[in-house]
Amino acid sequence: MKKILFLLLVGCGFVSCKKRDKAIWDTDWQVPLVHDSLTMSNLVADSLLTVVSGNYVLDIHSSLFEFKLSDFVSLPDTTIENTFPMALNFYAQPGTSFTGGEIEEHAMDIGDVQLKKIRVKTGGIEFKVFNPFATKTFFTIQLPGVSKNGITLSQNFTATAGTQSSPGVASGFVDLAGYELDLTGKNGVSFNRIQSKLTVTSDPNGPAVNVTTSDVIKFRFSMKDVQLDYARGYFGSELISDTVNAQIAAMNNIADGLLDVDAMTFDLTIENGLKVNGKIKINSLKNINASGNAVALTHPNIGTWNTVNAATGSNGNITPSNTTLHFTPGNSNFEHYIENHGARNELSFQLQLNPWGNTSGGWDEIYDDHPLRVKLDGAFPLNVGLSDLIFQDTFALNLVNDPNKTHVKSGQLWVNAMNAFPFEGVLELHLLDVNYQEVGTVSGTSAIEASVFGSVVDGIQQKKSMVYFPVSESLCDRIGQVKYCMIKLKLNTYDSNGANVQVPIPANAFFRFKLGANLTLENHL
Numbered sequence: 001m002k003k004i005l006f007l008l009l010v011g012c013g014f015v016s017c018k019k020r021d022k023a024i025w026d027t028d029w030q031v032p033l034v035h036d037s038l039t040m041s042n043l044v045a046d047s048l049l050t051v052v053s054g055n056y057v058l059d060i061h062s063s064l065f066e067f068k069l070s071d072f073v074s075l076p077d078t079t080i081e082n083t084f085p086m087a088l089n090f091y092a093q094p095g096t097s098f099t100g101g102e103i104e105e106h107a108m109d110i111g112d113v114q115l116k117k118i119r120v121k122t123g124g125i126e127f128k129v130f131n132p133f134a135t136k137t138f139f140t141i142q143l144p145g146v147s148k149n150g151i152t153l154s155q156n157f158t159a160t161a162g163t164q165s166s167p168g169v170a171s172g173f174v175d176l177a178g179y180e181l182d183l184t185g186k187n188g189v190s191f192n193r194i195q196s197k198l199t200v201t202s203d204p205n206g207p208a209v210n211v212t213t214s215d216v217i218k219f220r221f222s223m224k225d226v227q228l229d230y231a232r233g234y235f236g237s238e239l240i241s242d243t244v245n246a247q248i249a250a251m252n253n254i255a256d257g258l259l260d261v262d263a264m265t266f267d268l269t270i271e272n273g274l275k276v277n278g279k280i281k282i283n284s285l286k287n288i289n290a291s292g293n294a295v296a297l298t299h300p301n302i303g304t305w306n307t308v309n310a311a312t313g314s315n316g317n318i319t320p321s322n323t324t325l326h327f328t329p330g331n332s333n334f335e336h337y338i339e340n341h342g343a344r345n346e347l348s349f350q351l352q353l354n355p356w357g358n359t360s361g362g363w364d365e366i367y368d369d370h371p372l373r374v375k376l377d378g379a380f381p382l383n384v385g386l387s388d389l390i391f392q393d394t395f396a397l398n399l400v401n402d403p404n405k406t407h408v409k410s411g412q413l414w415v416n417a418m419n420a421f422p423f424e425g426v427l428e429l430h431l432l433d434v435n436y437q438e439v440g441t442v443s444g445t446s447a448i449e450a451s452v453f454g455s456v457v458d459g460i461q462q463k464k465s466m467v468y469f470p471v472s473e474s475l476c477d478r479i480g481q482v483k484y485c486m487i488k489l490k491l492n493t494y495d496s497n498g499a500n501v502q503v504p505i506p507a508n509a510f511f512r513f514k515l516g517a518n519l520t521l522e523n524h525l
Contacts, residue, residue: 035513035515036512036515037510037511037513038510038511038512039509039510039511040056040505051507052379054507055504055505055506055507056382056504056505056506056509057379057380058378058380060378060380062375062377063373063375064246064375064376065347065373066373066374067351067372068368069228069366069367069368070368071240072231072366073110073115073118073228073231073235074110075108075110075118075123075223075226075227075228077222077224077225078108078109078223079220079222080106080194080196080222081218081220082104082196082219083216083217083218084098084099084217084218085215085216085217086213086215088213089211091209091210092133092202092209092211093202093208094204094205094206094207095201095202095203096201096202097200097201098133098137098200098202099198099199101197101199102197103186103197104195104196105193105194106193106195106196107193108183108193111236112236112238113192113233113235113236114191114192114233114234114236115191115192115232115233116182116183116184116233117181117182117231117233118180118228118231118232119180119181119229119231120176120178120180120226120228120229121177121227121228122225122226123223123225123226123227124173124174124175124177124226125173125176125222125223126171126173126222126224127155127157127171127172127173127174127219127221128170128219128222129141129157129159129169129170129171129218129219129220130162130167130168130169130217130218130219130220131162131200131217132162132164132167132215132216132217133202133209133215134161134163134207135161135203135207136158136159136160136161136168136202136206137159137161137168137201137203138156138157138200138202138203139158139159139170139199139200139219140155140156140157140199141155141198141219141221142154142196143221144186144196144197145181145182145183145184145194145195146181146182146194146195147179147180147182148178148179153179155174157171157172164214164215164216176223176226183233191233191362196221198217228368230316230367230368231366232363233362233364234358234362235276235353235354235366237352237353237354237355237357238352239350240350240351241348243347243348244346244347244349245345246344246347247343247344247345261384261502262335262380262381262502263329263335264327264335264338264380265326265327265328265378266327266334266377266380267324267325267327268282268376269322269323269324269373269374269377270325270372270373270374271322271374271375272308272323272372273318273370273371273373274310274353274366274371274372275311275365276353276365277307277308277310277355277356277359278307278308278352278354278355279306279307279308279351279355280306280308280323280350280351280352281305281349282301282303282347282348283302283303283350284296284302284303284348285297285302285347285348286345287345288342288343288344288345289340289341289344290342290343293340293342294340294342295337295340295342296337297333298333299327299331301325306325308321308323308372311370316369316370320370341389351372381504382504383502383504384493384502384505385493385501386423386493387492387500388491389490389491389492390490391487391488391491392486392487392489393487394484394487395484395485411470411471411517411520412469412470413471413515413516413518414466414467414468414469414516414518415448415465415466415467415513415515416465416466416513416516417464417466417511418462418464418510418511418512418513419448419451419462419463419464419511420451420460420463420510420512421450421451421505421509422450422493422494422503422504422505422506423450423491423492423493424447424448424450424492425447425489425490426448426489426490427443427444427448427467427469427487427488427489427490428441428442428443428444428487428488428489429441429442429443429469429485429486429487429488430485430488431479431484431485432482433482433484434483434484436484439478439481439482440472440474440475440478442470442471442475444467444468445467445468445469446467446468447465448465448467450463450492450493451463451509452494452503453494453496
């Protein structure tokens with residue numbers, strides 16, 4: 001639409017050659033500019049349109065918002081360091097083992113969440129070892145409980161000779177994607193525990209070295225950028241409260257007027273793919289229009305807690321639970337909500353997992369590809385009534401018309417339209433300066449008539465209109481001041497008797513037009 005209306009002004013931007021003398025004369029020109037067409041697919045995605053009984057219906061299956069594993073569990077970048085001081089002073093022969101290979105436990109700081117098992121989607125772990133001995137040393141680090149395809153994560157490092165103040169260092173990095181981490185600890189009854197095991201042996205082909213109680217073996221591992229695709233445990237009972245806004249961009253352009261729609265029926269479904277019980281409360285859902293008027297959606301379940309049962313299944317074969325709120329003309333004001341024609345939709349909600357505590361004994365499970373979703377499902381017949389509904393938009397525009405050169409003196413733009421939509425449109429173009437002050441207005445001499453006043457051609461009712469937009473000489477002289485154009489399109493729906501009513505939009509409706517200009521040029525030589 002913006003492209004069409006922009007072209008209505010192109011004819012005002014003609015500039016020609018430099019003046020040579022004072023010879024001046026007028027010439028009349030008829031200039032074809034463009035021809036084009038609009039259909040419903042220019043306004044609404046084809047995937048949302050279906051046809052019932054020959055008329056368009058919006059068939060909406062949309063996810064309003066969702067909660068995934070990362071919304072409940074986040075592993076911060078974590079560095080764990082272990083030190084092994086020497087207990088005795090002794091002379092170490094080549095091939096001496098300096099550690100006993102005991103399993104150590106390390107607590108992970110992840111808040112109130114009690115994790116027993118996780119699987120990594122992305123991220124990795126960086127290892128670094130420090131050798132204080134004056135001989136090359138071999139390190140083997142194992143992480144019991146960290147495995148992929150049944151194989152425990154194990155890394156070997158060779159560190160050069162060093163001292164306590166300047167140790168030999170070796171490092172490496174392991175991509176953890178696909179690794180599973182058992183976090184139940186050495187005895188299998190804990191949570192948030194990662195285990196490690198270190199063995200350190202001096203080079204069997206190296207020299208004997210002095211070892212003192214001031215020598216300390218050290219290793220460090222750092223988990224970085226870890227994202228999960230599975231977690232099992234207890235995810236706490238934190239209450240999540242939030243307000244989200246959804247913008248319907250097309251509604252931003254409706255400045256005034258009335259929109260009347262059919263009574264609608266739809267479902268709001270809470271699809272829980274988490275193997276966790278919970279409850280959710282929609283505090284409010286408001287539609288806010290350009291004038292600031294807000295309409296709150298009413299329904300018996302808005303403002304009340306709704307139980308959300310856990311999903312069922314195992315090993316990723318998950319069957320979500322569904323909690324469905326049915327909205328009908330009898331239990332909601334959804335019709336009034338839509339007729340407020342606001343672009344902003346504000347949803348306030350609260351969500352709580354495990355409101356009754358750890359009833360699963362730490363066996364809650366969340367798979368990243370099975371979130372908790374709130375979905376909208378409905379089929380909305382496009383039966384609409386428009387009463388002086390004003391579509392308004394503003395865009396930048398820069399035109400030149402130098403009165404000292406050959407220029408447009410006056411004229412008119414014209415639209416030759418064939419309209420198969422049941423809407424009548426009256427168009428005004430408001431030309432604005434750099435401060436958005438009006439320079440002039442271009443108005444059509446008549447409306448683009450609705451299809452209901454026409455006849456059936458090729459199986460669809462359509463109406464031809466010829467609309468002129470006079471451009472005065474005084475406006476042409478001021479055209480250089482124009483920096484913006486504000487479009488105002490006033491829409492109405494009528495039946496064949498001229499009554500303003502709700503009308504369906506027929507399948508294959510179109511708006512086809514030719515745009516041109518009749519111009520008077522003042523020529524200078």
